[in-house]
Protein backbone atom coordinates (compact mmCIF):
# COMPACT_ATOMS: atom_id res chain seq x y z
CA UNK A 1 0.00 0.00 0.00
CA UNK A 2 1.34 3.42 -0.88
CA UNK A 3 1.07 5.92 1.94
CA UNK A 4 2.64 8.86 0.15
CA UNK A 5 0.43 11.72 -1.03
CA UNK A 6 0.64 13.02 -4.57
CA UNK A 7 2.27 16.26 -3.40
CA UNK A 8 4.90 14.31 -1.47
CA UNK A 9 5.51 12.03 -4.42
CA UNK A 10 6.07 15.06 -6.60
CA UNK A 11 8.57 16.47 -4.10
CA UNK A 12 10.37 13.13 -3.79
CA UNK A 13 10.67 12.79 -7.55
CA UNK A 14 12.30 16.20 -7.70
CA UNK A 15 14.70 15.22 -4.90
CA UNK A 16 15.57 11.99 -6.70
CA UNK A 17 16.49 14.09 -9.73
CA UNK A 18 18.80 16.16 -7.52
CA UNK A 19 16.74 19.34 -7.20
CA UNK A 20 18.33 21.32 -4.33
CA UNK A 21 15.36 23.61 -3.87
CA UNK A 22 13.05 20.63 -3.31
CA UNK A 23 15.53 19.04 -0.90
CA UNK A 24 15.84 22.24 1.12
CA UNK A 25 12.03 22.43 1.31
CA UNK A 26 11.91 18.84 2.51
CA UNK A 27 14.56 19.36 5.21
CA UNK A 28 12.80 22.51 6.35
CA UNK A 29 9.51 20.64 6.70
CA UNK A 30 10.81 17.79 8.89
CA UNK A 31 13.87 19.22 10.67
CA UNK A 32 12.00 20.74 13.64
CA UNK A 33 10.02 17.71 14.77
CA UNK A 34 13.01 15.42 14.40
CA UNK A 35 15.18 17.74 16.47
CA UNK A 36 12.60 17.98 19.27
CA UNK A 37 12.40 14.22 19.39
CA UNK A 38 16.18 13.81 19.41
CA UNK A 39 16.62 16.45 22.13
CA UNK A 40 14.10 14.74 24.39
CA UNK A 41 15.99 11.49 24.01
CA UNK A 42 19.61 12.60 24.03
CA UNK A 43 19.53 15.72 26.24
CA UNK A 44 22.75 17.07 24.72
CA UNK A 45 21.90 19.42 21.90
CA UNK A 46 25.10 18.84 19.94
CA UNK A 47 24.40 15.10 19.89
CA UNK A 48 20.78 15.75 18.94
CA UNK A 49 21.78 17.94 16.00
CA UNK A 50 24.30 15.34 14.86
CA UNK A 51 21.63 12.64 14.98
CA UNK A 52 19.22 14.75 12.92
CA UNK A 53 21.90 15.57 10.37
CA UNK A 54 22.80 11.90 10.05
CA UNK A 55 19.14 11.03 9.66
CA UNK A 56 18.86 13.25 6.61
CA UNK A 57 22.08 11.81 5.19
CA UNK A 58 20.70 8.29 5.71
CA UNK A 59 17.45 9.36 4.09
CA UNK A 60 19.15 10.65 0.94
CA UNK A 61 21.27 7.52 0.76
CA UNK A 62 18.31 5.19 1.13
CA UNK A 63 15.94 7.18 -1.03
CA UNK A 64 15.95 4.45 -3.66
CA UNK A 65 14.75 1.90 -1.07
CA UNK A 66 11.83 4.00 0.08
CA UNK A 67 8.71 2.69 -1.66
CA UNK A 68 6.08 4.51 0.35
CA UNK A 69 5.30 1.47 2.51
CA UNK A 70 4.79 3.83 5.43
CA UNK A 71 4.28 7.57 5.80
CA UNK A 72 7.33 9.74 5.21
CA UNK A 73 7.30 11.01 8.77
CA UNK A 74 7.29 7.47 10.13
CA UNK A 75 10.18 6.55 7.89
CA UNK A 76 12.20 9.53 9.11
CA UNK A 77 11.43 8.76 12.76
CA UNK A 78 12.55 5.19 12.21
CA UNK A 79 15.86 6.38 10.76
CA UNK A 80 16.31 8.85 13.61
CA UNK A 81 15.61 6.19 16.20
CA UNK A 82 18.43 4.11 14.71
CA UNK A 83 20.82 7.05 14.97
CA UNK A 84 19.81 7.65 18.59
CA UNK A 85 20.46 4.01 19.47
CA UNK A 86 23.88 4.31 17.80
CA UNK A 87 24.63 7.40 19.88
CA UNK A 88 23.65 5.58 23.07
CA UNK A 89 25.84 2.65 22.09
CA UNK A 90 28.88 4.78 21.40
CA UNK A 91 28.42 6.65 24.68
CA UNK A 92 28.19 3.31 26.39
CA UNK A 93 31.36 1.80 25.04
CA UNK A 94 33.35 4.96 25.52
CA UNK A 95 32.21 5.79 28.99
CA UNK A 96 31.54 2.82 31.21
CA UNK A 97 33.95 -0.11 31.22
CA UNK A 98 37.34 -0.48 29.61
CA UNK A 99 36.65 -4.11 28.80
CA UNK A 100 34.01 -3.00 26.31
CA UNK A 101 36.71 -1.38 24.20
CA UNK A 102 38.56 -4.70 23.98
CA UNK A 103 35.67 -7.03 23.29
CA UNK A 104 33.33 -6.35 20.40
CA UNK A 105 29.81 -7.19 21.49
CA UNK A 106 27.57 -6.54 18.51
CA UNK A 107 27.82 -4.34 15.45
CA UNK A 108 25.60 -6.06 12.93
CA UNK A 109 23.24 -3.16 12.33
CA UNK A 110 25.02 -1.27 9.62
CA UNK A 111 22.50 -2.27 6.96
CA UNK A 112 20.24 0.54 5.89
CA UNK A 113 17.04 -1.10 6.94
CA UNK A 114 15.35 1.07 9.54
CA UNK A 115 12.50 -1.41 9.95
CA UNK A 116 14.64 -4.37 10.87
CA UNK A 117 13.46 -4.42 14.48
CA UNK A 118 10.00 -2.98 14.04
CA UNK A 119 6.89 -5.02 14.59
CA UNK A 120 4.82 -2.84 12.29
CA UNK A 121 5.22 0.44 10.44
CA UNK A 122 2.66 2.30 12.57
CA UNK A 123 5.01 4.01 15.05
CA UNK A 124 4.58 7.78 15.05
CA UNK A 125 5.57 10.54 17.45
CA UNK A 126 2.71 9.75 19.82
CA UNK A 127 3.76 6.10 19.83
CA UNK A 128 7.16 7.18 21.11
CA UNK A 129 5.65 9.29 23.88
CA UNK A 130 3.63 6.32 25.09
CA UNK A 131 6.69 4.10 24.75
CA UNK A 132 8.63 6.55 26.91
CA UNK A 133 6.10 6.43 29.75
CA UNK A 134 6.20 2.68 29.67
CA UNK A 135 10.00 2.83 29.66
CA UNK A 136 10.03 4.80 32.94
CA UNK A 137 7.80 2.23 34.65
CA UNK A 138 9.90 -0.62 33.33
CA UNK A 139 13.02 1.09 34.64
CA UNK A 140 11.65 1.24 38.18
CA UNK A 141 10.62 -2.40 38.27
CA UNK A 142 13.84 -3.51 36.69
CA UNK A 143 15.84 -1.58 39.30
CA UNK A 144 14.19 -3.59 42.06
CA UNK A 145 14.59 -6.87 40.25
CA UNK A 146 18.28 -6.35 39.44
CA UNK A 147 19.20 -5.11 42.88
CA UNK A 148 17.55 -8.21 44.35
CA UNK A 149 19.53 -10.43 42.00
CA UNK A 150 22.87 -8.78 42.78
CA UNK A 151 22.23 -8.66 46.54
CA UNK A 152 21.49 -12.38 46.40
CA UNK A 153 24.85 -13.09 44.77
CA UNK A 154 26.67 -10.91 47.29
CA UNK A 155 25.05 -12.33 50.40
CA UNK A 156 25.69 -15.90 49.29
CA UNK A 157 29.24 -14.94 48.24
CA UNK A 158 28.45 -16.24 44.74
CA UNK A 159 31.05 -14.04 43.08
CA UNK A 160 31.24 -16.21 39.99
CA UNK A 161 27.64 -15.53 38.99
CA UNK A 162 27.99 -11.90 40.04
CA UNK A 163 30.96 -11.52 37.67
CA UNK A 164 29.13 -13.26 34.86
CA UNK A 165 25.94 -11.20 35.13
CA UNK A 166 28.04 -8.08 35.43
CA UNK A 167 29.86 -8.87 32.18
CA UNK A 168 26.58 -9.73 30.47
CA UNK A 169 24.32 -6.95 31.66
CA UNK A 170 26.60 -4.12 32.81
CA UNK A 171 29.25 -4.48 30.09
CA UNK A 172 26.76 -5.90 27.59
CA UNK A 173 29.18 -8.52 26.26
CA UNK A 174 28.19 -11.63 24.31
CA UNK A 175 28.04 -15.10 25.89
CA UNK A 176 31.06 -16.06 23.82
CA UNK A 177 33.21 -13.20 25.14
CA UNK A 178 32.08 -13.78 28.71
CA UNK A 179 33.00 -17.47 28.41
CA UNK A 180 36.46 -16.51 27.22
CA UNK A 181 37.02 -14.04 30.07
CA UNK A 182 35.74 -16.40 32.76
CA UNK A 183 37.44 -19.51 31.35
CA UNK A 184 34.11 -21.36 31.19
CA UNK A 185 32.10 -23.04 28.43
CA UNK A 186 29.67 -20.91 26.49
CA UNK A 187 26.90 -23.28 27.53
CA UNK A 188 27.57 -22.62 31.20
CA UNK A 189 27.30 -18.87 30.59
CA UNK A 190 24.04 -19.31 28.67
CA UNK A 191 22.62 -21.30 31.56
CA UNK A 192 23.50 -18.66 34.17
CA UNK A 193 22.12 -15.96 31.89
CA UNK A 194 18.92 -17.90 31.42
CA UNK A 195 18.53 -18.43 35.17
CA UNK A 196 19.13 -14.75 35.98
CA UNK A 197 16.75 -13.56 33.27
CA UNK A 198 14.11 -15.96 34.53
CA UNK A 199 14.37 -14.55 38.05
CA UNK A 200 14.22 -10.98 36.74
CA UNK A 201 11.24 -11.66 34.49
CA UNK A 202 9.39 -13.40 37.29
CA UNK A 203 9.86 -10.36 39.49
CA UNK A 204 8.65 -8.07 36.70
CA UNK A 205 5.61 -10.17 35.88
CA UNK A 206 4.59 -10.04 39.53
CA UNK A 207 4.44 -6.26 39.25
CA UNK A 208 2.36 -6.57 36.07
CA UNK A 209 4.46 -4.09 34.07
CA UNK A 210 4.55 -5.34 30.49
CA UNK A 211 7.98 -5.80 28.98
CA UNK A 212 8.27 -5.69 25.21
CA UNK A 213 8.82 -8.86 23.22
CA UNK A 214 12.19 -7.81 21.82
CA UNK A 215 14.93 -9.26 23.97
CA UNK A 216 17.46 -6.83 22.51
CA UNK A 217 15.47 -3.83 23.76
CA UNK A 218 15.12 -5.52 27.12
CA UNK A 219 18.84 -6.11 27.43
CA UNK A 220 19.63 -2.53 26.41
CA UNK A 221 17.27 -1.38 29.13
CA UNK A 222 19.04 -3.58 31.68
CA UNK A 223 22.40 -2.07 30.75
CA UNK A 224 20.96 1.45 31.09
CA UNK A 225 19.56 0.68 34.52
CA UNK A 226 22.70 -1.10 35.71
CA UNK A 227 24.82 1.86 34.63
CA UNK A 228 22.56 4.24 36.46
CA UNK A 229 22.31 2.23 39.69
CA UNK A 230 25.76 0.60 39.58
CA UNK A 231 24.50 -2.51 41.38
CA UNK A 232 27.82 -4.32 41.31
CA UNK A 233 30.15 -1.40 42.08
CA UNK A 234 31.84 -1.84 45.47
CA UNK A 235 31.32 0.94 48.01
CA UNK A 236 34.07 3.52 48.34
CA UNK A 237 34.92 2.19 51.80
CA UNK A 238 35.32 -1.30 50.31
CA UNK A 239 37.68 0.06 47.67
CA UNK A 240 39.54 1.80 50.50
CA UNK A 241 39.92 -1.51 52.32
CA UNK A 242 41.12 -3.06 49.05
CA UNK A 243 43.86 -0.42 48.81
CA UNK A 244 44.94 -1.17 52.39
CA UNK A 245 44.78 -4.92 51.75
CA UNK A 246 42.38 -5.55 54.63
CA UNK A 247 39.53 -7.22 52.67
CA UNK A 248 38.58 -10.91 52.88
CA UNK A 249 40.25 -12.78 50.06
CA UNK A 250 36.97 -13.40 48.16
CA UNK A 251 36.00 -9.75 48.26
CA UNK A 252 39.54 -8.74 47.43
CA UNK A 253 39.44 -10.89 44.30
CA UNK A 254 36.07 -9.47 43.31
CA UNK A 255 37.14 -5.81 43.66
CA UNK A 256 40.28 -6.66 41.71
CA UNK A 257 38.14 -8.17 38.94
CA UNK A 258 35.72 -5.23 38.88
CA UNK A 259 38.46 -2.63 38.68
CA UNK A 260 41.16 -4.37 36.67
CA UNK A 261 39.32 -6.83 34.44
CA UNK A 262 36.02 -5.04 33.91
CA UNK A 263 37.77 -1.68 34.12
CA UNK A 264 34.74 0.11 35.58
CA UNK A 265 35.64 3.76 35.09
CA UNK A 266 33.70 4.96 38.12
CA UNK A 267 35.54 2.63 40.46
CA UNK A 268 38.91 3.19 38.79
CA UNK A 269 38.50 6.89 39.52
CA UNK A 270 37.72 6.14 43.16
CA UNK A 271 40.66 3.78 43.45
CA UNK A 272 43.07 6.33 42.01
CA UNK A 273 41.75 9.01 44.33
CA UNK A 274 42.11 6.74 47.38
CA UNK A 275 45.63 5.72 46.33
CA UNK A 276 46.62 9.37 45.97
CA UNK A 277 45.26 10.10 49.43
CA UNK A 278 47.15 7.14 50.79
CA UNK A 279 50.40 8.30 49.22
CA UNK A 280 49.85 11.76 50.65
CA UNK A 281 49.20 10.31 54.11
CA UNK A 282 52.32 8.19 53.85
CA UNK A 283 54.50 11.05 52.78
CA UNK A 284 53.09 13.22 55.58
CA UNK A 285 53.86 10.47 58.06
CA UNK A 286 57.39 10.21 56.74
CA UNK A 287 57.72 13.97 56.88
CA UNK A 288 56.60 13.95 60.53
CA UNK A 289 58.98 11.12 61.36
CA UNK A 290 61.91 12.93 59.82
CA UNK A 291 61.01 16.19 61.51
CA UNK A 292 60.72 14.47 64.86
CA UNK A 293 63.97 12.60 64.59
CA UNK A 294 65.94 15.58 63.39
CA UNK A 295 64.49 18.19 65.75
CA UNK A 296 67.10 17.57 68.44
CA UNK A 297 69.98 17.98 66.07
CA UNK A 298 68.57 21.10 64.56
CA UNK A 299 68.62 22.95 67.91
CA UNK A 300 72.26 22.13 68.50
CA UNK A 301 74.44 25.15 67.93
CA UNK A 302 77.03 24.68 65.24
Ligand SMILES: [Zn+2]
Nearest residue numbers: 233264266267
Ligand atom coordinates in the same frame (compact mmCIF):
# COMPACT_ATOMS: atom_id res chain seq x y z
ZN1 LIG B 1 32.28 0.11 39.46
